[in-house]
Amino acid sequence: MKRIRDLLGRSRAVLAKWRRTSARVGDPMPIRIVYLIDSLGMGGAERVLLSNLEHLDRGRFEPRVAVLQQRGGNPLAGEIQKLGIPVDMVWVERLRDPRALPRVIRYLRASRADLLHTQLEFSIILGGVAARVLRIPCVSTLHTFNVPAPGTRDAWRAKLNWWSLRRMNTMVITVSEAGRLHHLDYGRLPPDRVITMYNGVDLAAFGPRDEPAGFSLRHKLGIQPDAPVIVTVAVLRKPKGHRHLIGALAGILPSMPDTKLVIVGDGDEGPALRRQATDLQLDGHVVFTGARSDIADLLAMSNLFVLPTLDDVLPTVVAEAMAAGLPVVASNVGGLPEMVVDGVTGLLVPPADEEALADACLELLTNRRKAHVMGLAGRDVARERFDVKHQSELLGDLYVSMLRADNGVRGSRTSST
Numbered sequence: 045m046k047r048i049r050d051l052l053g054r055s056r057a058v059l060a061k062w063r064r065t066s067a068r069v070g071d072p073m074p075i076r077i078v079y080l081i082d083s084l085g086m087g088g089a090e091r092v093l094l095s096n097l098e099h100l101d102r103g104r105f106e107p108r109v110a111v112l113q114q115r116g117g118n119p120l121a122g123e124i125q126k127l128g129i130p131v132d133m134v135w136v137e138r139l140r141d142p143r144a145l146p147r148v149i150r151y152l153r154a155s156r157a158d159l160l161h162t163q164l165e166f167s168i169i170l171g172g173v174a175a176r177v178l179r180i181p182c183v184s185t186l187h188t189f190n191v192p193a194p195g196t197r198d199a200w201r202a203k204l205n206w207w208s209l210r211r212m213n214t215m216v217i218t219v220s221e222a223g224r225l226h227h228l229d230y231g232r233l234p235p236d237r238v239i240t241m242y243n244g245v246d247l248a249a250f251g252p253r254d255e256p257a258g259f260s261l262r263h264k265l266g267i268q269p270d271a272p273v274i275v276t277v278a279v280l281r282k283p284k285g286h287r288h289l290i291g292a293l294a295g296i297l298p299s300m301p302d303t304k305l306v307i308v309g310d311g312d313e314g315p316a317l318r319r320q321a322t323d324l325q326l327d328g329h330v331v332f333t334g335a336r337s338d339i340a341d342l343l344a345m346s347n348l349f350v351l352p353t354l355d356d357v358l359p360t361v362v363a364e365a366m367a368a369g370l371p372v373v374a375s376n377v378g379g380l381p382e383m384v385v386d387g388v389t390g391l392l393v394p395p396a397d398e399e400a401l402a403d404a405c406l407e408l409l410t411n412r413r414k415a416h417v418m419g420l421a422g423r424d425v426a427r428e429r430f431d432v433k434h435q436s437e438l439l440g441d442l443y444v445s446m447l448r449a450d451n452g453v454r455g456s457r458t459s460s461t
Contacts, residue, residue, distance in 0.1 A: 073106075074102070074103065074104055074105050074106040075104060075105050075106065075158045075159065075443065075444070075447065076105075076106045076108070076155065076156060076157050076158045076159075077105050077106065077107050077108070077157065077158065077159050077160075077161060077443065078107075078108050078109075078110055078151075078152060078155050078157040078159075078160050078161070079093060079097070079107060079108070079109045079110070079161050079162075079163070080109075080110045080111075080112070080134075080148070080160060080161070080162045080163070080167040080170075080171040081093060081109065081110075081111055081112070081162070081163045081164055081167050082111070082112050082113055082115075082163075082164035082165060082166045082167050083111060083112070083113045083114060083115035083118060083164075084109075084111050084115070084118040084119070084120040084121045084124070084131070085115030085116045085118065085119065085120070086116065086119060086120065086279075086309075086310075086335050086337075087115075087279060088187060088279075088359065088360050088361070089163050089164055089185070089187040090120050091120070091360065092185075092187070092219075092243045092360055093109075093120075093124075093163060094120050094123055094124060095243075095244065095245065095246060095432050096244070096432070096435075096436055096439060097109075097124060097127055097129055098127060098246070098432075099244075099246075099432050099433055099436040100436055100439075100440065101436070101437075101440055104440060104444075105440065105443065107129050108129065108130050108132070108155055108157075109121075109124055109129060109130065109131045109132070110131075110132045110133075110134045110148075110151055110155075111131060111132070111133055111134070112134055112135065112136040112166050112167060112170075113135070113136065113137070113166070116310075116335070132151065132155075134147055134148060134151045135147075136148070136166055136170065139165075139166055139169065139170075139201065139204075144166075144170055145170055145173060145174060148170045148171060148174045149174045149177055149178065152174055152175070152178055152180070153178060157178075157180055158180065158181075158447060159180060159181045159182070159183070159443055159446060159447060160174070160175045160180055160181070160182045160183075161182075161183050161184070161185070161443075162182065162183075162184045162185075163184065163185045163187065164187070165201055165205055167184075168184045168186075168205055168208055168209065169201075169204050169205055169208045171184070172184065172208035172209065172211075172212030172213050173208060173212055175212065175213075175214075176211075176212045180450075181214040181215075181446040181447060181449075181450045182212065182213050182214050182215075183213065183214060183215040183216070183217060183442065183443075183446060184209060184213055184215075184216050184217065185216075185217040185218075185219065185241075186209075186216060186217065186218045186219070186223060186227055186357070187219055187357060187358075188223075188357055189223065189226050189355055189357055189378065190202045190205070190227075190230070190231075191230060205231075206227075206230070206231035206232070206233065209227075209231060209233055210231070210232065210233055210234065213237065214237070214446050214449075214450070215237050215238075215239065215442065215446060216233060216237055216238045216239070217238075217239055217240075217241045217442075218238060218239070218240050218241075218357070219240070219241065219242060219243050219357055219358040219379070220240060220242070220357050220358040220378065220379025220382050221240050221379070221382060222357065222358075222378050222379040222381075222382065223240070223357040223358065223378070223379060224238055224239070224240045226357075239442075241435065241438060241439065241442075242358060242363075242382075242429055242430055242435060243358055243360045243363065243430065243435070244363075244430055244431055244432030244433070244434065244435030244436065245360060245363045245364050245367055245426065245430050245431075245432055246432050247367050247426060247427060247430075247431055247432070249340050249367075250340050250343065250364055250367035250368040250369075250426075251368075252369065253344040253345075253368070253369065254344060257341060257344065257345075258341070258344050258345035259345075261338075261341050261342065261344075261345045262345050265306065265331050265333070266331070267304050267306075267331065267345075268302065270302075271302045271303065271304050272300055272302060272303045272304070272347050272348075272409045273303075273304050273305075273306060273345060273346040273347050273348070274289075274293075274296075274303065274304070274305045274306070274346065274347070274348045274349075274350050274405060274409075275305075275306045275308065275342055275343060275345075275346035275348070275349055275350070275365075275370075276289060276305075276306070276307055276308065276309075276349070276350050276351060276352070277308040277309060277339060277342070277343075277349075277361045277364075277365075278308075278309050278351065278353065278359070278361065279309050279310070279311040280307075280309050280310055280311030280312065280313040280314045280317060281311050281312060281313050282313055282354075283353065283354045283355060284309075284313075284351075284352070284353050284354070285351075285352035285353050285354045285375065285395065285396065286307060286313065286317050286352065287313075287316070287317060287320055288352045288395075288396050288397075288398050288401060289305065289307075289350055289352040289401065290305070290317060290320050290321055290324065290326065290330065291320075291324075291398040292352070292398045292399075292401035292402040292405065293305050293324075293326060293329060293330065293402075294324050294326065294402075295398065295399060295402035295403075296402050296405055296406055296409070297326075297329060299406055299410070300406065300409055300410070303329065303409065304329055304330075304331060305326075305329060305330045305331070306331045306333060306342065306346065307330065307331065307332050307333065308333045308334075308335075308336050308339070308342055309333075309334075309335060310334050310335040314332070317332070318332060339361070339364060340364070340368065343364065343365055343368040343370055344368060346370060347370075347409060347415065348370060348371055348372075348373065348405060348408055348409060348415065349361075349362070349365035349368075349370040349371070349372050349373070350372070350373045350374070350401070350405060351372070351373075351374040351375065351380070352374075352375055352395070352396075352401060353374070353375050353377065353378075353380075353395070354375065354377065354395045354396060355377050355378050355395070356375075356377060356378045356379065356380060357378050357379050358378070358379040358380075358382065358383065359379075359380070359383075362374060362380065362383050362384065363383060363426050363429075363430040365422070366383070366384075366389060366419075366422035366423060366425055366426040366430070367422075367423060367426040367427075367430070368423075369419040369420060369422065369423045370419050370422065371389070371390050371391075371408050371414075371415045371416075371418035371419045371422065372384050372389060372390030372391075372418075372422060373390055373391050373392075373393065373401065373404045373405055373408065374390065374391075374392060374393075375392070375393060375394070375395040375396075376392035376393060376394060376395070377395050380392065383425075383429075383430075384422075385421070385425060388418065388421050389418050389419075389421045389422035389425055390408075390418055390422065391404040391407065391408065
């Protein structure tokens, strides 16, 4: 931290004579926003960024994305570029690299950003300091809980992350109330600068099911048209709890032997999960699709969405499943109770409880009427809480209010000198 404070002081001295000439609130030109993110793989934060950019008011804002690293080839970079939004690589391999912060500062200065929006660890730390150096407002979105083991490198990064949020940021967005309370507690963030803003999903993309398309996709995946299908979508990592869902499937099959489990996603835990399915003799019942972009179609062909996560702030895919009209079975952790209304839009179960997970799945697979009613209720909740158009409007209003407040501070400083 001392190294960053020293560099911050030196950078301010170097940039003391520099003045920005950029669009401000009230100017006819759109407000220039730089979105700084660690990578553009298929993770939840990255997909949320893409969705927000798709619905950003381009009459008010001129967006640009800067990415610090590559993950899986950064597949979402191409999707963002299709929107006519530039994507720039500002390579930062290590947080300790002494060239990293100056590189980010130079990029932001060259882009003439009016406001910076950061997401994920490296971007929050480096972007927050760079924005303070350049004296532009900075907002960060926190997508996860963060409680690393003491004494680890992750713990050092978490402390640095929270330090940057406390000292450098103008505002902080958490994507659930559970997340807000967590970061206020562990990160000691100032309450007046931390707000909750749910992730939004494109409701139109997850409309009523297209049965012919669903049957076609089932055929491609080797699934019978009338087989009960459980689907889960998440990066294959241990905290997502896939192993417990595979274990629960072994308890479901005696009652419903035709059931198929479709696991969508890729990640380090993939080989272990495949071995588990083989060891439990479930190979014919578990379909691993890998990472997919046709999430709406996969949801549409399914009967039940399950998320056995061990902890999650606000998994966007649950909102997508609800928008698609699927009943949801999920772990009663993190921000999930803010999404799934237990007994109304789905069922919440204790994390890592395979028996409870199996029972909940069986309850909704065997009672199709109940599952259908829950799916319709879930769609209503998605429309009320997670409509990306509404959430994008709220985000745009936040940008404008931050710039107005920033202009007010500048004006008061100018008038007092």
